[in-house]
Amino acid sequence: MKPQKxxxxxxxxxAVTWALLILGMLFKYxxxxxxxxxxxxxxxxxLAFITFVVVTALVWTNNRWSVGRGLLGLLSAVIPFCTIPFERSAARNGDLDGGWRQDNPLLATLTGRPKMTFGVLAGIIIVIFVVMMFIGGPFS
Incomplete structure (x- = not known):
């Protein structure tokens, strides 16, 4: 799967999980x-937020985004529904064009073994998620 997709x-x-959370908050509060x-x-x-952050870091590295573009990508996850306009803007500007780079040894290893990469990234995301669940939510 290419970075853009x-x-x-x-x-x-x-963004969809933001909607679900806001709906849940309406029912509660x-x-x-x-x-x-x-x-x-x-x-x-x-879980979706952490996944977006990890994928943003991966695409930021792969597509050689500027620091400003990368930080804006990360910030877009904090504001409800902003990941969609950010992604669409990045796609329009060509910031998501191309495949996975092979000139970076780490990226070449990750993209050359997609099943292993999926497992490793899923493991990292799950560990972060479990730690965050243990610590508690932002409003607990």
């Missing part, structure tokens, strides 16, 4: 109905 999928998922939505959507969004 991977980035679009992860950006869209991150505005309507005082239930907190089930927050208990489910919170961790799901947290």
């Amino acid at each position: 991977l980035y679009r999928i992860v950006a869209d998922i991150e 505005a309507f005082d109905v239930t907190e089930v939505g927050v208990k489910i959507a919170g961790p799901v969004h947290g």
Whole structure:
């Protein structure tokens, strides 16, 4: 899967989980109905957020983004629904063009073994997620 397609999928998922979390927060805080939505959507969004950050760092390195572009990509995950316009803007500007680079030994190893890479990145994301769950959510 090329960087552009991977980035679009992860950006869209991150935005959808924002919507689910906000909906859950409405049910909990505005309507005082239930907190089930927050208990489910919170961790799901947290996992999507961490995944977006990891994929942003990977694409930032691969596509040689400027520091400003990379930091803007990371910041887009903090503001609800901003990952989608950021990804679309990056695609329009050509910042997601091309495949995975082979001139970087680390990237070449990662892209040359996609199943291993998926496992390693999934493991890293899960470890970060578990640590964050242990520490607690941002409002706990």
